[in-house]
Amino acid sequence: MILRFLATVTLIPLLCFASPKFAKALDVNDLIFRGADYHYKGDLDHAIKQFREAVRIEPENEYAHNQLGILYAKKGRFKEAFLEFQKVVEIDHQNTYALLWLGILYLRENDLKRAFDKFQEIVRIDPNNADAYYFLGTIYNFRHNPAKAIEYLKKARDADSDEPDTHYRLARAFHNLDMTSNALLEYQKTLELKPNYTKAINGIGWIYYNQGRIDMAIKEWKKTLAINPRDRDAIFNLTKAYNDLAWKALREKDIKRAVFYWKETLAINPKNKAALYYLKRYKSR
Amino acid sequence: MKNSTDRRLFLNWIGWGILAGSALSFFPSLVWAKTAFDYALEGQGLIASKEYRKACKALQKAIHLDPTSDWAYGLLGRAYYGLGEKAKAVEAFRKAVRLNPADTYSRMMIEIITQKPVPRLEKKERPLAPLEQEAKAEEEAMLNRVRSTGSLTYQVNRIVIDAGHGGFDPGAVGPTGLKEKDVTLDLAWRLQRRLSDIGKIKSFLTRTQDYYIPLSDRTVIANQHQADLFISIHINANNNPKAHGSETYYCSEKASSKEAARVAAFENSVLKYDKPFKKKLGYIDIEEILFRFEQRMYWNESGRFARTFQKRFRTALPLKDRGVHSANFFVLRRAKMPSILLEIGFISNSDDEARLKRGKFREKIVDAVVKGLS
Ligand SMILES: [Zn+2]
Numbered sequence: 001m002i003l004r005f006l007a008t009v010t011l012i013p014l015l016c017f018a019s020p021k022f023a024k025a026l027d028v029n030d031l032i033f034r035g036a037d038y039h040y041k042g043d044l045d046h047a048i049k050q051f052r053e054a055v056r057i058e059p060e061n062e063y064a065h066n067q068l069g070i071l072y073a074k075k076g077r078f079k080e081a082f083l084e085f086q087k088v089v090e091i092d093h094q095n096t097y098a099l100l101w102l103g104i105l106y107l108r109e110n111d112l113k114r115a116f117d118k119f120q121e122i123v124r125i126d127p128n129n130a131d132a133y134y135f136l137g138t139i140y141n142f143r144h145n146p147a148k149a150i151e152y153l154k155k156a157r158d159a160d161s162d163e164p165d166t167h168y169r170l171a172r173a174f175h176n177l178d179m180t181s182n183a184l185l186e187y188q189k190t191l192e193l194k195p196n197y198t199k200a201i202n203g204i205g206w207i208y209y210n211q212g213r214i215d216m217a218i219k220e221w222k223k224t225l226a227i228n229p230r231d232r233d234a235i236f237n238l239t240k241a242y243n244d245l246a247w248k249a250l251r252e253k254d255i256k257r258a259v260f261y262w263k264e265t266l267a268i269n270p271k272n273k274a275a276l277y278y279l280k281r282y283k284s285r
Numbered sequence: 286m287k288n289s290t291d292r293r294l295f296l297n298w299i300g301w302g303i304l305a306g307s308a309l310s311f312f313p314s315l316v317w318a319k320t321a322f323d324y325a326l327e328g329q330g331l332i333a334s335k336e337y338r339k340a341c342k343a344l345q346k347a348i349h350l351d352p353t354s355d356w357a358y359g360l361l362g363r364a365y366y367g368l369g370e371k372a373k374a375v376e377a378f379r380k381a382v383r384l385n386p387a388d389t390y391s392r393m394m395i396e397i398i399t400q401k402p403v404p405r406l407e408k409k410e411r412p413l414a415p416l417e418q419e420a421k422a423e424e425e426a427m428l429n430r431v432r433s434t435g436s437l438t439y440q441v442n443r444i445v446i447d448a449g450h451g452g453f454d455p456g457a458v459g460p461t462g463l464k465e466k467d468v469t470l471d472l473a474w475r476l477q478r479r480l481s482d483i484g485k486i487k488s489f490l491t492r493t494q495d496y497y498i499p500l501s502d503r504t505v506i507a508n509q510h511q512a513d514l515f516i517s518i519h520i521n522a523n524n525n526p527k528a529h530g531s532e533t534y535y536c537s538e539k540a541s542s543k544e545a546a547r548v549a550a551f552e553n554s555v556l557k558y559d560k561p562f563k564k565k566l567g568y569i570d571i572e573e574i575l576f577r578f579e580q581r582m583y584w585n586e587s588g589r590f591a592r593t594f595q596k597r598f599r600t601a602l603p604l605k606d607r608g609v610h611s612a613n614f615f616v617l618r619r620a621k622m623p624s625i626l627l628e629i630g631f632i633s634n635s636d637d638e639a640r641l642k643r644g645k646f647r648e649k650i651v652d653a654v655v656k657g658l659s
Contacts, residue, residue, distance in 0.1 A: 097400040126402035147433030
């Protein structure tokens, strides 16, 4: 997401930003620079002050209103944030940035329909808006409509291929349709952009697992644990894999191997009830 | 001048830069082999005199000599912006920010330009890798098969059926010895067979035989198969032998009753893997907003499914309707799909137990569940 990437920041030198309107505009530009600078430094209150002053002088300054919207949202003042973005849209309906944030705020309010409509509005205005496609695809993913999710997430990917989240969600949609080559490809692209994206590693694990390549699946989930030893999904996935292997060994009457796997289960998840019980029962034999 | 501190100091002297830049463009032959810095400086001077096209050329030379120069990229962004080429400007500013996240000006310019539609840049085609070719063929084949509407209705195409208990955990046991774990396994099998006959919904079982699986493993199986719905089948029991009927549980933020809260609290006490979510102030995490939206949506859908199933049971089964209950089950909380738990009849009640023994009654239960799914 481009947005999030812009939402975190720091400072450094300010260069001149030319504007045709002189005296007044110069003040506004100055305020905006200072506002952006404070914002990037994390000083939200001072940033708000600058942008407020900017919109007082120039009430139609879309960028300043958008910044105020983001700043209020960061302060948890969502109603005010909403009003700022709304204001921008009133000034210029083509301001897709404000429309996008209105959509996000609707999502935050659990209002699926309104959020969806906002994102659709954006792609009607701007058929290359990767962010809006991302949200549309993600909503279809949440509705477990993978075909539609794929349609939109592919557009998001094609408009901006550098977002790991887009590739990951696209992978999920393909995975949901059993399109494993595509899923694998997109999981891999996620990891090229963000190597510690553990959810993608875990997804690759399931593709291997469901193909019967258990060893490779285990390797993937162990990769996740090397990144985050408390990753709940990886812990439970590995637990399940070892328990399955133990159960298979038991059915083949290979108790020694079964015991080995239950021990592996407990090494990862010491409270696993199944392994505790069966190990106690079969260890002595 | 590779040293970035020196360069920044220099940047503060913009007047200086312009002067030097114009000096260089007046007397290019004065200079030995030009460095990246020289070209960037020249570009900066040209921007100041609004000669954007020339500036682009100089800055591209600078970048060619030093592809890590965020300064040159930032200037290139300004030059393209001056030419009205917004897409290229954004691309250059993004490179600048990627090389130097502290480049405020480039960041701000991206924000300002991308507030509104920016035309798209042409992409270069490149040959496909083997996995990409495979993926393309797979996609073409699939798109011919899958027809999807744009409807926002929640879609159920694959479910995981969870037969409660198993192995050393018999679940509840009836007055004549009927075990919950055996009934649930048989119901799960019957349901899977029925669904496979109908052919619309793919189903997966959490267990296929009489062995024990911890609750955590069961939700893992639902995630393994990317299921759209998780149905856990149970048979109720009570100290009061007269208690009878069916009820449905689902996961929600608030417990629907004290009893439901107690059941959830008991389940939750087992798992302590995730640290509680800490709210970061001064930061908006969009993925977190999406995660919470997804979660609440699945809970809502779970409630909807629970009510539908309970309604089917009420009309299709000779069992008293004990209603729908909800509580915050930690294990279900992170399930990536709606999930419900059915308690069909009381094995502790001799009438219910007698019914549950009969294959015909079990088929009736399957009927009701299948109807609940359609
Ligand atoms: Zn039970």
